[in-house]
Amino acid sequence: MFRYILTICAVVAGTSALAEVEIQQITSAGGINAWVVEEPSIPFTALEIRMRGGASLDVAGKRGAVNLMTALIEEGSGDMDAQAFQKRLEALAASLSFRVSDDIMSISAQFLTENQDEVLALLRQALTQPRFDQDAIDRVRGQIISGIAGDAKSPNRIASAFFDGAAFEGHPYATPIDGTADSVGALTQDDMFEAHRNTLTRDQIYVSAVGDISADALGPLLDELLGGLPAKGPPAIADVDFSLAGGVTVIPFDTPQSVALFGHSGIERDDDDFFAAYILNSILGGSGFESRLMNEVREKRGLTYGIASYLVPKFHTEMWIGQVASGNETIAEAIAVTRDVWSDLAANGVTAEELAVTKTYLTGEYPLRFDGNAKIAGIMVGMQMIGLPPEYVINRNDYIEAVTLDDVKRVAAELLRPDDLHFVVVGQPVGLETTD
Amino acid sequence: MRRLLTLALIAFSAPALAQEVTTYSLDNGMDVVVIEDHRAPVVVHMVWYKVGSADEPVGASGVAHFLEHLLFKATDVLESGEFSAIVAANGGSDNAFTSHDYTAYFQRIAADRLELMMQMESNRMNNLAITEADIETERNVVLEERNQRTENSAGALAREQFVAAQYQNHRYGVPVIGWKHEMEQLSLQDALDFYDLYYSPNNAILVVAGDVAPDEVKALAEQYYGVIPAEENLPERIRPQEPPQRAERRITYTDPRVSQPYLTRSYIAPERDSGAQKEAAALVYLADLLGGSPFSSALGQALQFETQTAVYAGASYNGASLDDSTFAVSVAPSEGVSLSDAEAAMDAAIAAFLAAPIDQDQMESLRTQLRASEVFAKDNVQGIARRYGRALTQGLTIQDVQDWPRILQDVTEADIKAVAAKVLDRNQAVTGWVVANPEEAR
Numbered sequence: 001m002f003r004y005i006l007t008i009c010a011v012v013a014g015t016s017a018l019a020e021v022e023i024q025q026i027t028s029a030g031g032i033n034a035w036v037v038e039e040p041s042i043p044f045t046a047l048e049i050r051m052r053g054g055a056s057l058d059v060a061g062k063r064g065a066v067n068l069m070t071a072l073i074e075e076g077s078g079d080m081d082a083q084a085f086q087k088r089l090e091a092l093a094a095s096l097s098f099r100v101s102d103d104i105m106s107i108s109a110q111f112l113t114e115n116q117d118e119v120l121a122l123l124r125q126a127l128t129q130p131r132f133d134q135d136a137i138d139r140v141r142g143q144i145i146s147g148i149a150g151d152a153k154s155p156n157r158i159a160s161a162f163f164d165g166a167a168f169e170g171h172p173y174a175t176p177i178d179g180t181a182d183s184v185g186a187l188t189q190d191d192m193f194e195a196h197r198n199t200l201t202r203d204q205i206y207v208s209a210v211g212d213i214s215a216d217a218l219g220p221l222l223d224e225l226l227g228g229l230p231a232k233g234p235p236a237i238a239d240v241d242f243s244l245a246g247g248v249t250v251i252p253f254d255t256p257q258s259v260a261l262f263g264h265s266g267i268e269r270d271d272d273d274f275f276a277a278y279i280l281n282s283i284l285g286g287s288g289f290e291s292r293l294m295n296e297v298r299e300k301r302g303l304t305y306g307i308a309s310y311l312v313p314k315f316h317t318e319m320w321i322g323q324v325a326s327g328n329e330t331i332a333e334a335i336a337v338t339r340d341v342w343s344d345l346a347a348n349g350v351t352a353e354e355l356a357v358t359k360t361y362l363t364g365e366y367p368l369r370f371d372g373n374a375k376i377a378g379i380m381v382g383m384q385m386i387g388l389p390p391e392y393v394i395n396r397n398d399y400i401e402a403v404t405l406d407d408v409k410r411v412a413a414e415l416l417r418p419d420d421l422h423f424v425v426v427g428q429p430v431g432l433e434t435t436d
Numbered sequence: 437m438r439r440l441l442t443l444a445l446i447a448f449s450a451p452a453l454a455q456e457v458t459t460y461s462l463d464n465g466m467d468v469v470v471i472e473d474h475r476a477p478v479v480v481h482m483v484w485y486k487v488g489s490a491d492e493p494v495g496a497s498g499v500a501h502f503l504e505h506l507l508f509k510a511t512d513v514l515e516s517g518e519f520s521a522i523v524a525a526n527g528g529s530d531n532a533f534t535s536h537d538y539t540a541y542f543q544r545i546a547a548d549r550l551e552l553m554m555q556m557e558s559n560r561m562n563n564l565a566i567t568e569a570d571i572e573t574e575r576n577v578v579l580e581e582r583n584q585r586t587e588n589s590a591g592a593l594a595r596e597q598f599v600a601a602q603y604q605n606h607r608y609g610v611p612v613i614g615w616k617h618e619m620e621q622l623s624l625q626d627a628l629d630f631y632d633l634y635y636s637p638n639n640a641i642l643v644v645a646g647d648v649a650p651d652e653v654k655a656l657a658e659q660y661y662g663v664i665p666a667e668e669n670l671p672e673r674i675r676p677q678e679p680p681q682r683a684e685r686r687i688t689y690t691d692p693r694v695s696q697p698y699l700t701r702s703y704i705a706p707e708r709d710s711g712a713q714k715e716a717a718a719l720v721y722l723a724d725l726l727g728g729s730p731f732s733s734a735l736g737q738a739l740q741f742e743t744q745t746a747v748y749a750g751a752s753y754n755g756a757s758l759d760d761s762t763f764a765v766s767v768a769p770s771e772g773v774s775l776s777d778a779e780a781a782m783d784a785a786i787a788a789f790l791a792a793p794i795d796q797d798q799m800e801s802l803r804t805q806l807r808a809s810e811v812f813a814k815d816n817v818q819g820i821a822r823r824y825g826r827a828l829t830q831g832l833t834i835q836d837v838q839d840w841p842r843i844l845q846d847v848t849e850a851d852i853k854a855v856a857a858k859v860l861d862r863n864q865a866v867t868g869w870v871v872a873n874p875e876e877a878r
Contacts, residue, residue, distance in 0.1 A: 086731035093808030257583035302576030364527015371476035
């Protein structure tokens, strides 16, 4: 077993406070890489497993198969049907969760030290010996189809379905991972086994564990847990450009408050300018009350309860999006102010004071994220998925500090393109119409 | 930009104890709770006021929550928005929340910035300097918040109707965010009257959790909060209670935005009371046994496994409440199943549960899960802080909070049967149907 130890001290700007995380990087005999933080003060462990691929690996005509399969992992395996499996899990007081998004299968487990072996055996059974019983398929399918019907009457879901469909036409990102009532209705047990074979494979695995567990013990546990999965999955899907041109699309829906989803293309996570863009987004529409959008749209004008913007670097595309909700009579003004803020930043960049204050916030906030086993496990597995080394935890604040006012100005001029913004508005907005 | 006094930062050197809880009271009546967690150099600083929307004057619904928003405006030394800006400039985040029973403000920040937080939070307890202009803009913000949370959601509007039917005399029947027509009329004076009376140290609880030492927190608390005079006219917290309900109440809410019809039945139920939490503990088990896990609960098994009556069936109970709480069951019928049939199946499953003995394996499983949840909860010190803040503003004591896990472990089958017989009475309940059109209401 290959192994080394890193001790990381993230320093809170200007103070003596230290966040110390000791990350150990291991490779199991079977070749599974994992990051571990030993934290025995509370007798439980948080284990995070990710697999790249996700719902985008749905085969043609089977949209929703990976999503339905993921929901069925906890619905019976080995010699246990759904109820027998869940009752066993409840008796062990463990929490297991299986989720899937466009590109990622997420498996999260939290278990008491005293039940560790039994919980991992149960998890292994769920991952490697699923049953996909017909009655479980039918029951969960009914729940998913009910959810799909709900999405058709949710303003936010209506907006994102149109936005994604128009921006990524012909690509898996274009359609919701749930599928449609028709596509989900047609899925068979064979489709479940196929989706399982395609998405749970050893070549796509990332693992982190934090808590009352030792790095020495983890390797053999992981080989036991995941060794039974197929070695290799299908090739990754193709990249796709964001192809929704600037404009406005109004989707009429009878509700008092309009919701708007807007955006244009973004920046890749490994681009040299990513940190400049990250700081810029923080000033534009980051979390909290300090962003320009929050200031102009909420604090000064009272047009919304919340507005935010997000850099979204996905594995196969990148976008810069935002969201706002405002009464049908005021949404047009909220959108006009949003455009103005976007234009002003593109033309003038940010002020030296904004940059300084934002750097202090971002560098001060970073070490505060490492305050719980489950949180640290989530951060570590996320880092691995985007190819960051453990040392990133030490260096990350330096990357933030290195960004200059000119960097932000240049990136704002290049990346913020107000004319390319497309607003999808769901509601009965006054004074807004769909553009050509 | 005006700034507060500069501070000498204190470097805390705390012993390595995991989640010790220390409590004391300041001379002016303010209670202090310190929860130690030295795993990370973080502190959560919270001030909880023992006032919520159920304490509002008649006709001014929403003023408690509106005032919460206004506390981020100017004070005598802080400009509007400066509070949050200073927190952010120190790498922290801040926010606030309002419920029927409490209003709370919190910051999460590097532990050595605690003094700055106390300085600012204590300043806005008595020195708010809001203007008519603040009122106008922020009133629009809370109206948009109501739009977002309630008016745009068929489910939220339905819930509002059901709760209003449940509580006919108690202010729990009025939504925390307020009725829209009253929110539109909220004035500067409404906000200031509420603020002047209730925002006082003898009506507040300080909760500090994280990498701190109790004696140093105490010294800071005395310095910043201890000097604020107690409010002598603070009224006793007596709120109009519900009269006995003597007849079943039924409501059908129709809204074309509903995609999945469903029904809920909400029974009036006892809450956790100081020194008397046994019934509430039994209700926690009852909710789990009746409708916790879909795989093992009575409703889940009967409606989702033995028959395909429902796509969802569950039960819920929240014991954290100053006055009478509720115990609810809900069912979303499968395609082709009417609400009447779903409700009949639900009632049959409840009756069968009441008639049968409780599976002892399942009881043991629930005990283990509750014990484990205490271990998992320790991973989130902010969650522990909220637990104390909620309890102390809802009539419980530190002792009650610390006794609760043991009381949960001691619940017996007889306790659950007794509380089920008492609570599950349709004449003390509101049954609500939520549908898209009248044809679905059958």
